[in-house]
Amino acid sequence: MINVVIADDHPIVRAGLKQIITEEADIAVVGEASNGVELLNLVRHHDYNVVLLDLSMPGMDGLDVLKQLKIEKPHLPVVILTIHPESQYALRIIKAGASGYLTKASADEELIRAIRKVHRGGKYISPSLAEKIAFALDEDASRLPHETLSDREYQVLCLIGSGKTVSQVAESLALSVKTVSTYRARILEKMHLENNAELIHYAVQNGLVE
Template sequence: MIRLLIVDDHELMREGLKQLFEKSDDIIVAAEAATGEALLAYLQQDHFDLIMLDVSLPGVNSFELAQIIAANSQYPPILVLSMHDDIQSARRMFKAGAKGYITKNSNPAELIRAVHKVALGGKYIGSEVSEQMFFSQKMMTSENPQIVLTTRELSVLKLLVQGKKVTEIAHQFDLSVKTISAHKINIKQKLSIDNDADLIRYGINNLT
C-alpha cells in the first residue's frame, strides 16, 4: 500500500485527489497538509511513501522546500503537482530533488501512474511537459551537439520517460516489439548510454 501525503493549499484540490485515490486498491491518502510547515511536521511524526507537492504554496519557496526534503534520505520522494506546464518550472523542481512532475489537469489514469512510478523509486514527467521537452527544442546531447535523434526515436524516448514499456509502445505505434527494441538500442548507442536508468535520467535532465 502506498501511503501518500498530499500538500496543497486548496481544499477542493485535496478533496478531489482524495476521491480519486480512494478508487485505487493500493494508494491511501495517509495525511494532507496546506502549508510547508505542516508538511515538515508530518514528516517528523509519520512514515509516507510519497509526497505529492503543489509548487504554489503561499508563503513558502517550494524549490527550497523540495531541496530540504530531498537532502534527507529518510524522507519520501516528491511528485510535484503543478498548474504550470512549462519546461523551466519542471527542470527547476527536478534540480531541487523532485522525482516526478505532473500538471493538475492531467487525467486520473496518468496521476495514478505517476504515483506508482515515483513511489516505487522511478522518475516521471507528465505528458504535457514531456511534449514540450522533446519537440519544442533540438534534441541533442550537451557533450556532442552533432548527435540528433530521429522523430521516431524521440517519440519512443518520450514514452520511455513516461514509464511506458517496450510492449506498450509497440502497441501504441502498431509496430513489433522487435522494432521498438531496435529503436531503443539505437537511442542508447547515439547517446552513449549503457542502461535504462541513465537513459531516463538523460531524458529528464539533459534534453533542453
C-alpha cells in the first residue's frame, strides 16, 4: 500500500484528490494538512510514502516546505500540485528536490501515474518540462535575467508581476513590508529595471504570470 499525505489549504481540493486516489486499491490517503507547518508536524511523527504538496499556501509556502522536507526526510518523494503553469515555477521546484510537478488542471489524468512513479523512485514530469530541464543543464545556455534571482526573489517578482502591492506580497509570504521592499530593490537592481511597471511588463512578456 502506498500511503499518501496531502497538504492543501482548500478542503474541497483535498476532498477531490482523495476521491481520485480512493478508487485505487494500492493507494490510500492516510494524512491531511491545511498548511506547511501542519504537514511538517505530520511527517515528523508518521511514516508516509508520498507527499502531495500545494505550492501556494498561507504562511509557510510550498517551496519553503519542500526545502525543509528535503532536509528532514531527504528520501521522501514529494509531488507538487499547483495552479501555476510549468513556465513559472517547475524548474525551480525540481531543482529544490521535488520528485514530480503537476498542474491541478491535469491532476485527474496524471495524479495516479505520478504517485506510482515517484514511489518507485522515479521522477514525474511532462515532456515540455523535461525539455526545459535539458536546456537548463546546457552550460552554454544563456540565462534570462529572472533566472539569476534567488528563489525568494523570484517569488516576490512573480507576485509583484501579477499586480500585488508590496503589502499584499508581504502578507502572502508572511514577511514584513520592509523585507519585501528589500527583495524588490534587489530584483530591480539585478534585472536592471527601474520600477514596478517595468517589472510587471517583464513578467508578462516572459510568461511568468498568467
